[in-house]
Amino acid sequence: MYRQVMAAATVCALLFLQAVARGAAGANGVPATQPAAPVASPAVEPNGDDLTQLPLEDLMNVEVTSVSKKMQSISDAPAAVSVISADDISRSNYSTIPDLLRLAPGVDVAQINSFAWGVSVRGLNNEFANSLLVLQDGRSLYNSLSGGVYWDTVDYVLADLDRIEVIRGPGATLWGANAVNGVINIISKDSRDTQGWLLSLRGSNEDSDLSARYGGRLSDDTTYRVYLKAKYTNDFDDARGDSAGDDWYGLRGGFRIDKHPSDDDTFTLQGDLGDNRIRQATTVILPMAPFSAFTTVGRNDATSNLLGRWDHRSGDDSDFSLQVYYDYLKTDYTTTLYDQNTFDIDFHDRLKLGQSNELIWGLGYRLVNSDIHPTLELSDSLPTRNDNLFSAFVQDTFTLQRERWFLTIGSKFEHNDYTGFEVEPSARLLWKPDKQNSFWAAVSRAVSPPSRIQNDVRVLTLFGPTETEIIGRSNELSEVLVAYELGYRAQPAKNISIDLTAFYNHYDRLQTLHAGAPISTTPLIIPLTWGNQINGDTFGGEVSATLRLSDMWRLEGSYSLLETHFASPDPENLTTAIRDNGSAPRNQAQIHSYLDLTRDLQFNAGVSYVGRVPEFNVPGYVSTDLNLVWKPKDSLEFSAGVTNLFDNHHPEFGVTGGQGVASEVPRTFYAQVTYNF
């Protein structure tokens, strides 16, 4: 620990010296003289503040959303929202989308092994965390077999990502089922902003990837891009330092076409294909003694999708969007052979009604066709299912007092084939006493319907020395959340913004498993039936702040607290809770520094603390990440850094089933080169 603190202190001291040098030079608007930086580049003109000397490409990358403007737009949202920008992504060490989510305040990202992550917000973390809704360009990434997201299948050319929006707290009124504890939107750039070639090569002791993208023009108003990305992730170590045997290859490719026939219309057509080949350790059930074996098997996760969308703006405050997509997901390893085809159509419309009402409404339909190819471990009496989801929502924002008080009320109405009719209303109040401060409060209801595994599937699994047969039940209910939230945002000075949120969540009908009399004695097999037997409460909050010390230096920090109190299941009924009080850390904190040493050299540093995960007895850890990004030319970027500097490897989470075994997240040294032309 002492070493971490010393290193953090050293980094801070260095940054401090930098700021002093810059602050002194740039004061009073006097053109900055050569900064007294240890890394002084001859490319810095005497007039270092002169933006006209920047190449046009770089100028287009200058962040012009000042803190105040960003605050202005985000402060209009009566919800806990944060954005991971393209700039944050390019300055980060991380090479995967789930890891990038660590940058957002209050997101609990726990890597399980080289290919699986548990990602959640405000608790209930799990390898199949079904209370977080994740969308990529408007397409749901939820797997309806076990819930949650197969994070290894979620990837992109990171330089072509526009931003990742993270909403903490329920978003079910707009997004529907599973938007219980949060919503994540991964949004790629319009193809007109990714013209030309991009080649990117990354290498590290743990992963390497190669991306190639070409963007071109089909006509005056139509642009496209195509990409290919190949990656390899080394096997992680287990707790003893031995190989966990979980290395994998991933290959994906795709395209995006955008047509802008007018300023008000955008047509988008995009698609991706992905294929991952993973080695995963798995317990295989054997029909005779010793009845089970622990072995390493090959796993194949495949995805494909095709999406079309029409966005139309009919005025400053009115627009509509019509989206249709098809999505395919397959996971295939010895014990599990599952695929799903999703067809989804969604329409939403926003319009102004009179002076003081802004109405949003929408309709949607989704068909999920899923197939379980029976294995000894996983089977279903009805292998193929077609599940329909009908949804409608309406939400109105009333201006109670111009520019001061706003009330947003709405609800989602859904019908799914598992639990029938679901209502997800919310009410949100926003008060902006002045331009620098805003307060909001919200009450909302959200649900997570059971996934297929809880409904009708039979799972044979090893539970200690005993085999258990987990039996779905057709009347399994949705988990229900009623959330109460309070928020405050402020910009006390031009260069500081602060965001505070507090929440109290009450959950009903949380999932449980109930043991019955043994159905076999050799081997001993105990049946477990799903139920909804426990209630629970969580409360906590998040604090985040951005501080712009100068044009060249920005600091971002956050802290989040989570207290979990789920009721104990009734031991007399041999009940087990699926939701563990200790599935997420109580405390998390991080601070990131984004510093431009010179015009073409950036130094980025982050220190993050993640508390203990009691469910898996995983200790808390501190991760220190550093990197340098050097752009010697418009078209060329080198970066190199280290992640998890002071730690050989550490565990972050455990496994409850399906996703192999847990291994430890290693220290990673990486280097990357990106060439644009």
Added chain:
Amino acid sequence: MGDRRRPTWVRTAAAITALTLALGSWCGGDEPALARVETAFIYNFTQFVEWPAAAFPGKDAPFVVAIVGEDPFAGALEQAMAGKLASGRPIVVRHYASAERIEGYQLLFVPEAQDDAVAAILAKAAGRPILTVGQSDAFMRGGGAVRLFVEDGHMKFQIDPDVVDASKLKASAKLMKLARIYRK
């Protein structure tokens, strides 16, 4: 191990927070002002667009950037152009209250505040070797050549290639590649 870490961590975090807050109030830094980014774009347009020799009244005539109406840049344009050349000529910035009396300029900036008068202003420049740069949709609809706008936190620009062609100007391939193409 986890339990022993927390107090030290909390102290460190508190120390870092205190340090950064102290720094923040002391440095009082500011974000790159929008005006500086906009004016840097305007400078770039003078570099990536080619004006014919006939666009200038004489061999020694400067390159004139004209602004109509109130200066939205609060002097940042003069600062950005100071000591710089365009088409091999020193750049000067001139301010005009309205479009009526302006003459002999190569680039005309039309602030959004002039939207009501945009048709009259653009009529003065139409078909002549003048690059018009504006900020609004109305400006592009009225026949403007280049529009600067902010989207997703970045400054971007639109070019109407037909208007540029009609002005006998040549925009470089690089500029066109980075631009959003606007067609009426």
